[in-house]
Structures are given as C-alpha cells and as structure tokens.
Amino acid sequence: MKTKYLIIVPDGMADRPVPSLGNKTPLEAARTPGFDRLAREGAVGLARTVPKGVTPGSDAANLSILGLDPARYPLQRGSIEAASIGLPARPDTLYFRANFITVKNGLIVDHCAGHIGTREAQKLLAVVNREVLNGSLEGSQARLYTGVSYRHTLAWRAPAPFRARLLSVHLDGPHDLVGSDVQQHLKPYASLPHVEIMMKTQKVLEAHPFNRGRKRPANMMWLWAQGEGKRLPTLRERFGVSGAVVSGVDLVRGLGKLVGLTVVNLKRATGYYDTDFDEKRTAALRELKQKEMVYLHIEAPDEAGHDRNAAMKKKMIEVIDHKIVAPILAEVSRWPDRVRVLAMPDHPTPCSIGTHTSDPVPYVIWDSKHPLTRGMPRFTERLAARSARPIMAHTILREKFIHSREAL
Ligand SMILES: [Zn+2]
Numbered sequence: 001m002k003t004k005y006l007i008i009v010p011d012g013m014a015d016r017p018v019p020s021l022g023n024k025t026p027l028e029a030a031r032t033p034g035f036d037r038l039a040r041e042g043a044v045g046l047a048r049t050v051p052k053g054v055t056p057g058s059d060a061a062n063l064s065i066l067g068l069d070p071a072r073y074p075l076q077r078g079s080i081e082a083a084s085i086g087l088p089a090r091p092d093t094l095y096f097r098a099n100f101i102t103v104k105n106g107l108i109v110d111h112c113a114g115h116i117g118t119r120e121a122q123k124l125l126a127v128v129n130r131e132v133l134n135g136s137l138e139g140s141q142a143r144l145y146t147g148v149s150y151r152h153t154l155a156w157r158a159p160a161p162f163r164a165r166l167l168s169v170h171l172d173g174p175h176d177l178v179g180s181d182v183q184q185h186l187k188p189y190a191s192l193p194h195v196e197i198m199m200k201t202q203k204v205l206e207a208h209p210f211n212r213g214r215k216r217p218a219n220m221m222w223l224w225a226q227g228e229g230k231r232l233p234t235l236r237e238r239f240g241v242s243g244a245v246v247s248g249v250d251l252v253r254g255l256g257k258l259v260g261l262t263v264v265n266l267k268r269a270t271g272y273y274d275t276d277f278d279e280k281r282t283a284a285l286r287e288l289k290q291k292e293m294v295y296l297h298i299e300a301p302d303e304a305g306h307d308r309n310a311a312m313k314k315k316m317i318e319v320i321d322h323k324i325v326a327p328i329l330a331e332v333s334r335w336p337d338r339v340r341v342l343a344m345p346d347h348p349t350p351c352s353i354g355t356h357t358s359d360p361v362p363y364v365i366w367d368s369k370h371p372l373t374r375g376m377p378r379f380t381e382r383l384a385a386r387s388a389r390p391i392m393a394h395t396i397l398r399e400k401f402i403h404s405r406e407a408l
Helices: 033-041 058-065 077-084 118-131 160-167 182-189 193-206 235-239 250-258 277-290 300-306 310-332 381-387 393-401
Strands: 003-010 043-048 093-104 107-110 141-148 151-157 220-228 243-246 293-298 338-343 361-367
Touching (some): 033 310, 033 338, 043 381, 077 093, 118 141, 235 393, 243 250, 277 293, 338 393
Parallel strands (some): 003 338
Antiparallel strands (some): 043 361, 093 107, 093 151, 093 220, 141 151, 338 361
16 A cells, blocks of 8 residues: 655644634634544644744745755745746856835835736736846846746846845845835845846836736835755655645745655646635645645635735635545545645734744644544644644654654
8 A cells, every 4th residue: 555645734824813703713713624624533733833043934834844944954935936937046146036016105005016917927027127137237137037926036147246245135025014115125225236126127117007007006026035046855865755746836836846846737826815726626636646745735824814814814714624625535535545644834824913923833644544533623723732742843744744654
C-alpha cells in the first residue's frame, strides 16, 4: 500500500474571538463538518509557524509548514515569486514584489487596486515597462513580469554597488500601509532608484485612460520585498517525496517550486473570495492520484481577515469545508492507498486587527487507514490550545507527518 500526503492550508484562517460572532472565532462560528471529522478522527496540536524575530508573513509561515525553519532560510517574497513565474535565480539580479495599489488624496486606500484582473494588469505592466523602465539606469536594467491580479514581479539586473543601494531599504508591504501618506512614507528614501521608479509610475498610471472612471484605479506601483535568487533543499532531497502545489497565489506557488513541487496551472483561481473552489478540489485530487504529495493552499480566509470582515471569513471557512475538506475526505477514504492529511492555517489574520500575527495555530493530522475514535469534537483554536503546548511547525513534516507512521 502506497502512502500519499495531502497538506491543506487555509491561509490566515486562525483568529481571535469576535464580538459580532458571539465571542466565537470565525472557525468556531462556522459550520465545518469536514474539519470536525479531521479533529474527531485525527490528532490535533498547536504549532508556531513564525519563529521569534521573524515577520509573520505568509512566506515564512508556509515555509515552516513545508518543513524548513524560516530563521535558517530567510527569504524575500520578491525572490520567491520570481521562482513561481519561472524567472531564473540570477545572482546579478534582484527580484521585487510589484503591486498595483490605489492612492487617493495622497493616501494609500487599497493595497490591491480593487483586485484588478490579471489581463488588465498585464496592459498596465506593458505601459510601465515602456514608459518608465525603458533604457538603462547606471548600467542596470529593470523589467516587470506578470503574476496574478495585482501581484507582479520586477527583475532588476544591476552591478553590485547598485544592488547594495537597492537592498539598503525594505519598504513595508502595501497591505500594512492602507491609510498611510505615500509622500511621508517615501520621503526619507527619495534618492533610492526603486523609490524614484515608484513615484514615476504614479504619474504615468494616474494619467492612463484605463484608470478613468475606475472606483479603485491602479494608479501606483509599489515595489517591496526585494531579494536575490535562492535555492532551497527540496522535499525529494529531505524526504524522498515529490508532488505538486495547488494555489492561486504566486508566493505559495513560488515556495512550492523552490522545494521541488510541480506548480499546477489553475484556470479559475483568483486568490480571492471568488476563486473556483471546485477546480481546486478536482486539481488536488487528480494530482494526489498521480503523485505522492499535494500542497493545497486557499487564500480566501486571509483576505477576509485583512478586510476585517468576520462574517465573510466565517462564510469562506464554510465554503472551504463544504467544497474542499469534506468531499476530499470522503473521496480519499475510498482509495486503496493510505492518505495522510495535515490541515493547518499558515498564521492567524485576526479580523479585529486586519493583519497577520505570530500566535500559534491549530493543526490536525489524519490518516485514512487509521481513524482515531477519541479525537476532539471540533477543529478550533481554543480546543487546540487547551490540548497541547505549541511545537515549532517546521518539525511537523519530519517528526509527525512523513516519517512517523506511528504518530497517530
Ligand atoms: Zn495575509
């Protein structure tokens, strides 16, 4: 009998009690027969995905779930997402995250330009490439590459001293700057080449006809999270398993690629509330039939956390349960192969604060051939915290999931 491994990551699902939900967390308030089955028949624990001193980004948190300690493998999102769209990791090149954002009256009002569509974004990327990044700056060459929706990559090939200048400052991600004054934020760094480029994009994009009449115009490009190309130890090198990553988010696809997973192309994944959950389930099951491991990531609960929308978060958790978790468990229970499932959010994105925290998250490990009978009634933050002391999440694959058939 073969063993297959499925990792399900509802991004940012963990939360804190919300008054409007009767002091329950969105996960507690949601109807989740699928997650509850995992908890009942599996082993629930508590894990720290973000070590002390590391920013609680989805990059560090997902890297932990993939079994690598983010404190040992510091990565910048720019380099990760460059990998996801197939750019080679060149040592003479820096890779930036490039976001379309909306600025109104000098303030950042939307970190994602109203979730601009990829095809529309592509047109504006061409405009910036043509009108802002044309020609060489001090022997360097910068170019934008298309990602998904508002998230794109800028590759900047440059001589070492120029790269050092580009690395001298890391701006905050725009999702943490909503409400901030652009000029005030950028003024101290105005002489840096990438900050100059950002200001120029504002002029060119503001005037572009595409943005006329748009409620959330894509009127600035924000450059951040720049880093060099990096190589990571692969899952095959560490555990002898290979597999695929199913995600609509470039960052997660890039991390998957860096640890040797195949990136599955989804036609209708958006990384948002309107993503096609059926397509994700079908893709995950198809890949799991053929391969040993699937990393299935769903972004929607994180977005609801950033939007501070607890009702939407609860709804998204219910949709994930209904369309993904419950039907997948029903399906793999019928397979002759043993299927082990690890389900856990990468980090909390509490609706009350609208951003990520480093608090420990609940996880559950379930085995299709070895269901337990004395697990927990439900999969919730509170029950997990009551049952266990937190372990470091990067140890889960090695100690509890892949090499531990006895873990349950
Ligand atoms: Zn997030």
